[in-house]
Amino acid sequence: xRVPKRERQRQLAASLEQNPFMTDExxxxxFNVSVQTIRLDxxxxxxxxxxxxxxxxxxxxxxxxxxSLQSDEVIGEIVDIELDKxxxxxxxxxxxxxxxxxxxxxxxxxxxxxxxxxxxxLDDELALTVTSTINFLKPVKAGDRVIARAIVDKGxxxxxxxxxxxxxxxxDETVFTGEFQMYxxxxxxxxxxx
Amino acid sequence: xRVPKRERQRQLAASLEQNPFMTDExxxxxFNVSVQTIRLDxxxxxxxxxxxxxxxxxxxxxxxxxxSLQSDEVIGEIVDIELDKxxxxxxxxxxxxxxxxxxxxxxxxxxxxxxxxxxxxLDDELALTVTSTINFLKPVKAGDRVIARAIVDKGxxxxxxxxxxxxxxxxDETVFTGEFQMYxxxxxxxxxxx
DNA sequence: CTGGTATTAGTACCAAGTGCTAATCCGGAA
DNA sequence: TTCCGGATTAGCACTTGGTACTAATACCAG
Numbered sequence: 001x002r003v004p005k006r007e008r009q010r011q012l013a014a015s016l017e018q019n020p021f022m023t024d025e026x027x028x029x030x031f032n033v034s035v036q037t038i039r040l041d042x043x044x045x046x047x048x049x050x051x052x053x054x055x056x057x058x059x060x061x062x063x064x065x066x067x068s069l070q071s072d073e074v075i076g077e078i079v080d081i082e083l084d085k086x087x088x089x090x091x092x093x094x095x096x097x098x099x100x101x102x103x104x105x106x107x108x109x110x111x112x113x114x115x116x117x118x119x120x121x122l123d124d125e126l127a128l129t130v131t132s133t134i135n136f137l138k139p140v141k142a143g144d145r146v147i148a149r150a151i152v153d154k155g156x157x158x159x160x161x162x163x164x165x166x167x168x169x170x171x172d173e174t175v176f177t178g179e180f181q182m183y184x185x186x187x188x189x190x191x192x193x194x
Numbered sequence: 195x196r197v198p199k200r201e202r203q204r205q206l207a208a209s210l211e212q213n214p215f216m217t218d219e220x221x222x223x224x225f226n227v228s229v230q231t232i233r234l235d236x237x238x239x240x241x242x243x244x245x246x247x248x249x250x251x252x253x254x255x256x257x258x259x260x261x262s263l264q265s266d267e268v269i270g271e272i273v274d275i276e277l278d279k280x281x282x283x284x285x286x287x288x289x290x291x292x293x294x295x296x297x298x299x300x301x302x303x304x305x306x307x308x309x310x311x312x313x314x315x316l317d318d319e320l321a322l323t324v325t326s327t328i329n330f331l332k333p334v335k336a337g338d339r340v341i342a343r344a345i346v347d348k349g350x351x352x353x354x355x356x357x358x359x360x361x362x363x364x365x366d367e368t369v370f371t372g373e374f375q376m377y378x379x380x381x382x383x384x385x386x387x388x
Numbered sequence: 389c390t391g392g393t394a395t396t397a398g399t400a401c402c403a404a405g406t407g408c409t410a411a412t413c414c415g416g417a418a
Numbered sequence: 419t420t421c422c423g424g425a426t427t428a429g430c431a432c433t434t435g436g437t438a439c440t441a442a443t444a445c446c447a448g
Contacts, residue, residue, distance in 0.1 A: 005394070021249070023435065034396050039437080049436055051403090054248045058214070061255030075302065107323040108269065108309045112302035119300075129301040133327045199425070217404065228427050233406080243405055245434085 008033070009041050020053040075112040076148060078120055084152055087121040089113060091146045098142045105140040114166040114178045117150045122162060124184040130161075134178035144170045160184055202227070203235045214247040269306040270342060272314055278346055281315040283307060285340045292336050299334040308360040308372045311344045316356060318378040324355070328372035338364045354378060 003011075008031055015030070016022065024042070028035045042049070048056075076091030091113045097105050111134060119127050140146060146168050153163040160183055168176035197205075202225055209224070210216065218236070222229045236243070242250075270285030285307045291299050305328060313321050334340060340362050347357040354377055362370035 020252070025435085036396055036398095037394080040395085043437095051245060051248070051435075054245070054252045055215070057252040057255050058248045061251050064255060102320050104320075104322060106306075106310070106313075107326075108302060108306035111305050111309070112300075115302045115305070116300070126296050126298075128298060128333065129330050131327070131329045132301075133325070135325045136323050139322065219404085230427055230429095231425080234426080237406095245404075 003031070005041075009045055012038070012041050013045055013047065016047060016053065020057055021050070023050055075109070075116045076146070078117070081121065083121065083123050085121070086152065087117055087150045089117045089120075089148050089150075091148065093140055093142050093144045093146060095142045103141055105142070105144070107136055110136065110140065110146065110168060110176045111178070113146060113148050114150070114168060114176065115180065117148050118164040118166060118178075118180040118182060121150045121152060121164060122182055122184050127162075127182055127184040129180055130183045131181040132178055134176065136176055138170070138173055138175040140170055140175050146170055146175065148176075197225070199235075203239050206232070206235050207239055207241060210241060210247065214251055215244070217244055269303070269310045270340070272311070275315060277315065277317050279315070280346065281311055281344045283311045283314075283342050283344075285342065287334055287336050287338045287340060289336045297335055299336070299338070301330055304330065304334065304340065304362060304370045305372070307340060307342050308344070308362060308370065309374065311342050312358040312360060312372075312374040312376060315344045315346060315358060316376055316378050321356075321376055321378040323374055324377045325375040326372055328370065330370055332364070332367055332369040334364055334369050340364055340369065342370075 012027065012031065015027070022030075024035050024038045027038045031038070041047075047053075076089035078087060078089045081087040091109070093105050093109070097109045099106060114134070115129055115132070118129065147170075148166055148168040150164050150166045153165055156163040162182045162184060164180045164182055166176075166178045166180065167174055168178075206221065206225065209221070216224075218229050218232045221232045225232070235241075241247075270283035272281060272283045275281040285303070287299050287303070291303045293300060308328070309323055309326070312323065341364075342360055342362040344358050344360045347359055350357040356376045356378060358374045358376055360370075360372045360374065361368055362372075
């Protein structure tokens with residue numbers, strides 16, 4: 001026996017974990033045993049055949065892509081918007097957004113929700129964040145639903161500079177506030193003439 | 195002819211785009227044509243068979259998982275760190291991080307890199323961002339390599355409050371600066387006694 | 389030497405195809 | 419009407435990467 005059976009099966013499982021695309025024949029060469037032995041090993045370990053493995057891996061992809069798609073556009077879902085005035089978005093915090101160590105949401109997710117809302121409310125070809133001052137007031141946990149409200153501060157905005165205030169709440173508690181100074185190409189009050 | 199060939203092929207492509215798991219037989223039922231017709235359609239449209247489709251979809255997953263893993267831990271890769279003093283991380287901007295409309299990186303990615311670096315440099319059970327003021331100085335594009343440098347400002351830090359300055363550069367240009375006021379449980383200078 | 393485990397070999401069969409040939413349908417032009 | 423041609427359908431041989439099962443062989447310990 002070159003390598004004890006038990007050990008080979010352990011390595012087999014690890015190998016397929018890392019690269020599920022291998023056929024039994026390729027595996028048999030890797031471990032220097034016959035194809036049949038590989039099949040028996042898979043049987044004993046409950047490892048499905050190549051096509052089944054690919055199916056499950058592929059379906060995980062699909063789910064992942066749906067997730068990343070939503071994260072690509074705007075962080076959070078915009079539920080109400082009045083261009084150049086105000087907007088509201090909802091962001092559901094999941095286990096993916098928190099530190100494992102303490103279960104508190106990473107700050108950049110709250111920032112991302114607020115920032116992308118500030119961009120969305122201006123709805124311009126080119127709307128960029130220039131400067132921002134933000135405050136994390138209360139920790140946010142997985143399962144929390146964060147509602148961000150953005151309001152364009154018309155008083156301070158002028159020309160290509162816009163000021164957007166964002167306040168995020170969970171229930172009736174404010175968890176985050178941010179002030180965003182944005183740059184955009186279309187000047188205030190000139191949108192109709194473009 | 196129930197549905198013109200051209201239109202059926204268009205729908206076929208769309209159908210498989212949305213759900214690549216369908217066999218020719220299932221498709222033939224959906225479109226009320228024979229399996230052979232489906233095969234000819236796939237041939238003409240250059241759509242591979244089920245197994246090949248799953249292979250490509252599954253391989254996309256593998257890449258995606260590597261990506262999402264890194265995005266879970268720290269945004270960017272930490273290349274140098276001296277706890278409670280300074281740290282450096284590298285973040286490669288890809289197409290995924292930019293606005294489609296103008297190719298400029300979304301602000302929250304730069305913030306995320308800086309913020310997670312500020313958290314990492316403190317390396318505490320509980321290190322949270324309290325307040326932050328940030329400036330986006332130059333637009334960042336896909337392909338850029340952003341290097342973020344975090345420095346703990348010992349002078350202003352005391353007790354459970356720490357001040358971290360982050361400066362991010364692309365080449366020799368500064369693209370982002372941020373000041374982070376952090377809260378953490380372990381007090382400055384007391385780490386050894388815990 | 390015998391028993392039991394591990395391994396290998398071989399066969400029949402399956403799913404989901406490719407590749408090819410042949411038959412059939414069906415609508416419009418001569 | 420008849421004939422042509424594209425579209426469709428059918429059928430068959432073959433391929434991959436397997437499952438399920440049986441049988442043979444190897445090898446090691448008691």
